[in-house]
Amino acid sequence: MILYLHNSLTRRKEAFEPIDANNVRMYVCGPTVYDYAHIGNGRPPVVFDILYRLLRHRYGVDHVTYARNFTDIDDKIMKRAVEEGTSIEDVSERFTKIYQDDMKSLGVLPPNIEPKATQHLPEMIAMMETLIAKGNAYEADGHVLFHTPSMDDYGRLSGHGQDELIAGSRVEVAPYKKDATDFVMWKPSSDDQPGWDSPWGRGRPGWHLECSCMIAKHLGETIDIHGGGQDLIFPHHENEIAQSQCTHGKKFVNYWLHNGYLTMTGEKMSKSLGNVRKINDLAKEFPGEALRLTLLSAHYRQPLDFNGDVIKEQIRRLDKWYRVAGDVEAASEAPQDFLEALYDDLNTPKALAILQSYLNSDPAAFKAGAQFIGLMQQTADLWFKGDVSAEGSDDAAHIDALVAERDQAKKDKNWGRADEIRDQLKEQGIVLEDSPDGTIWRRG
Ligand SMILES: [Zn+2]
Incomplete structure (x- = not known):
C-alpha cells in the first residue's frame, strides 16, 4: 500500500518515500509548558498519532522514530513563575506532567523522544556560531539575529514574500535589526530573568532555534516528516527552515504536514471569549475516546468545530460500537479498505464511515480497525x-x-x-x- 501525504511545501498530495525505510523520522512541535493545553492543542498530537501508527504499520514498529518536544524556556513560563512566586522549573515540570496525562486520556501513544529545550543549550549556541560564521546571522546589542535576505528562498513554505511580510506588519521592528524580517535567535536576559552564558553574554534562546537543534541532534540534518498546526507555518516553521537549511547546507524536511484550525461552536477559541476548554477538564466530563473520536471526525486539513453536541454524538456512536463489539475478540488485521482510506492522506472521516459498515457484518474486523486508530481500548463493562x-x-x-x-x-x-x-x-x-x-x- 502506498502512503499519500499532502505536502504543505509543494501544496500537493505526494506518494511518501522515506529517506531510510529502516528509520523513518518524524518531528512534531510540542507544547510550551506554561499552562493547561486546550482542546485545540489536542488536535495536532492526535492527528500525528494516527500518522505515527500508519508509519509503524507500513515500516514496522522499530523502524520509525518520532520526536515531539517540550518548550520549557519561554517568557510565558517566566511570567507565570513570577505570578506564582515559584521557579520556571516548577511551572514547566508541572505542566509537562499534566500534558502527558492529557495525551494519555486522548489515547495518544508516547513519542520515541520527548526532548526539552533546556537540555539543548550547547547545540543552540553551536548553531548560532555556525550561522554567524557563514554570514547568515549577526550579533547586535546582545541579540543574535538571523538575516533573512542571506538566503534566497525565505518565505517559500508560507508563501509570504519579504515585502508582503513588512507591509502586513507581521514582523517586529527593532532598532538593532538590519532587515525588518530578521528574526531573533538569542536575546539578553536581565539578572532576574533565567539565562545561560554565551559568547554574546548571558541570555536565552528564541523559540524557533530549539526545534532546529533538536531535529539535527535526534533525527538528522534532513528528516522525512515535520508536522504541526497550521498556525505554526509562519513564522515558526519558516524560521526553522532558514536556520537548519543554512546551517547544514541541505534540504531540511521532505514532507511538511499541517492540521487545520479547531473552533468552539463556530468561534475561535480565545480567553477573551471565555470559550477555552482545557483537555484536562473535558477528560473529567467526557470519556477520552469520545474526545479522540471527535478530533478524528473531520479530515485533519479541514477546520473542525468542537462543541458539546458533537461530543455527545460521538458518545452515542461509541455506545453502539461497544454494545456490538465491546467484548468481541479483534481480528489480527484491520480491514483493507479502511486502511486504504487512512493511507490516502489520513482520510479519517472516510475511514470511519467504512469502519462503521463492518460493525454488524464483521465485528472482529471492525474492532481491529477501531483499535488501530486507538479506540475501543476497554471492555464494554468499563465503557x-x-x-x-x-x-x-x-x-x-x-x-x-x-x-x-x-x-x-x-x-x-x-x-x-x-x-x-x-x-x-x-x-x-x-x-x-x-x-x-x-x-x-x-x-x-
Ligand atoms: Zn517547532
Whole structure:
C-alpha cells in the first residue's frame, strides 16, 4: 500500500518515500509548558498519532522514530513563575506532567523522544556560531539575529514574500535589526530573568532555534516528516527552515504536514471569549475516546468545530460500537479498505464511515480497525460503567446489587419498587438500559 501525504511545501498530495525505510523520522512541535493545553492543542498530537501508527504499520514498529518536544524556556513560563512566586522549573515540570496525562486520556501513544529545550543549550549556541560564521546571522546589542535576505528562498513554505511580510506588519521592528524580517535567535536576559552564558553574554534562546537543534541532534540534518498546526507555518516553521537549511547546507524536511484550525461552536477559541476548554477538564466530563473520536471526525486539513453536541454524538456512536463489539475478540488485521482510506492522506472521516459498515457484518474486523486508530481500548463493562477503579469498586458492586434487586422486582411485578430504584440510581447519575439480556447500567 502506498502512503499519500499532502505536502504543505509543494501544496500537493505526494506518494511518501522515506529517506531510510529502516528509520523513518518524524518531528512534531510540542507544547510550551506554561499552562493547561486546550482542546485545540489536542488536535495536532492526535492527528500525528494516527500518522505515527500508519508509519509503524507500513515500516514496522522499530523502524520509525518520532520526536515531539517540550518548550520549557519561554517568557510565558517566566511570567507565570513570577505570578506564582515559584521557579520556571516548577511551572514547566508541572505542566509537562499534566500534558502527558492529557495525551494519555486522548489515547495518544508516547513519542520515541520527548526532548526539552533546556537540555539543548550547547547545540543552540553551536548553531548560532555556525550561522554567524557563514554570514547568515549577526550579533547586535546582545541579540543574535538571523538575516533573512542571506538566503534566497525565505518565505517559500508560507508563501509570504519579504515585502508582503513588512507591509502586513507581521514582523517586529527593532532598532538593532538590519532587515525588518530578521528574526531573533538569542536575546539578553536581565539578572532576574533565567539565562545561560554565551559568547554574546548571558541570555536565552528564541523559540524557533530549539526545534532546529533538536531535529539535527535526534533525527538528522534532513528528516522525512515535520508536522504541526497550521498556525505554526509562519513564522515558526519558516524560521526553522532558514536556520537548519543554512546551517547544514541541505534540504531540511521532505514532507511538511499541517492540521487545520479547531473552533468552539463556530468561534475561535480565545480567553477573551471565555470559550477555552482545557483537555484536562473535558477528560473529567467526557470519556477520552469520545474526545479522540471527535478530533478524528473531520479530515485533519479541514477546520473542525468542537462543541458539546458533537461530543455527545460521538458518545452515542461509541455506545453502539461497544454494545456490538465491546467484548468481541479483534481480528489480527484491520480491514483493507479502511486502511486504504487512512493511507490516502489520513482520510479519517472516510475511514470511519467504512469502519462503521463492518460493525454488524464483521465485528472482529471492525474492532481491529477501531483499535488501530486507538479506540475501543476497554471492555464494554468499563465503557458503560466508567472508571470503576477511580470511583471505588464498592460503589460499582452496590449499583450492581440495586440493578439486580430491580430486575427481581420487575419479575415479581413490583413496579413501585422497580421505579423507586431507577429513580434512586438516576439521582446518582446512573442510566439504566433494559435489553433482552438483562439490564445494563452506565454513568450518564
Ligand atoms: Zn517547532
